[in-house]
Amino acid sequence: MCGIIGYIGVEEKATNMIMEGLSKLEYRGYDSAGIAIFTPSGICVEKTKGKLVNLADHLAQIGFPQGYAGIGHTRWATHGEPSDVNAHPHWSQDHSVVVVHNGIIENYAQLREELIVAGDTFLSDTDTEIIPHIIARYYREQKNPVQAISQAIQRMRGSYALGIIFKDHPEELY
Numbered sequence: 150m151c152g153i154i155g156y157i158g159v160e161e162k163a164t165n166m167i168m169e170g171l172s173k174l175e176y177r178g179y180d181s182a183g184i185a186i187f188t189p190s191g192i193c194v195e196k197t198k199g200k201l202v203n204l205a206d207h208l209a210q211i212g213f214p215q216g217y218a219g220i221g222h223t224r225w226a227t228h229g230e231p232s233d234v235n236a237h238p239h240w241s242q243d244h245s246v247v248v249v250h251n252g253i254i255e256n257y258a259q260l261r262e263e264l265i266v267a268g269d270t271f272l273s274d275t276d277t278e279i280i281p282h283i284i285a286r287y288y289r290e291q292k293n294p295v296q297a298i299s300q301a302i303q304r305m306r307g308s309y310a311l312g313i314i315f316k317d318h319p320e321e322l323y
């Protein structure tokens with residue numbers, strides 16, 4: 150069972166708060182972990198296979214991203230092996246939308262095929278990666294996050310929970 154956490158606050162504590170939240174979700178079981186943080190230079194996504202300590206070590210090496218908001222995930226793989234690439238968060242093709250996901254998108258293969266025909270490329274083997282791609286396509290049409298998410302959800306079958314951030318909306322978590 151995976152875990153999702155989101156944080157938004159007034160101080161630049163997002164990475165610490167999200168890492169602490171993920172550690173409280175460890176008991177649920179997971180195979181990889183990742184975070185996406187709004188930093189002054191854009192959204193920073195970091196993810197690693199294995200235990201949370203691997204992610205913490207990686208962040209210590211590259212320098213903890215500092216930010217006011219972000220999302221985090223512990224993954225229990227259903228589609229695609231446990232790996233750095235398959236770990237969440239996942240980006241949209243244009244890097245405007247970042248998603249963490251708990252659950253399964255049953256019709257992901259069909260949606261992925263449609264997106265590939267439309268010109269998208271995918272980096273992971275997950276069902277999840279289609280989600281930011283679809284949301285970003287709708288978002289480009291009317292620049293409204295809520296509308297884009299609800300249009301995307303109408304295309305997806307399955308049971309799932311999502312955490313979503315938009316590059317253009319650094320003060321909002323969905």
Ligand code: GLU
Pocket residue numbers: 150151152223224225226227228229235250251252253254275276277
């Ligand atoms: N189906 C997604 C995956 O395999 C999410 C799994 C989960 O709930 O952690 O990446």
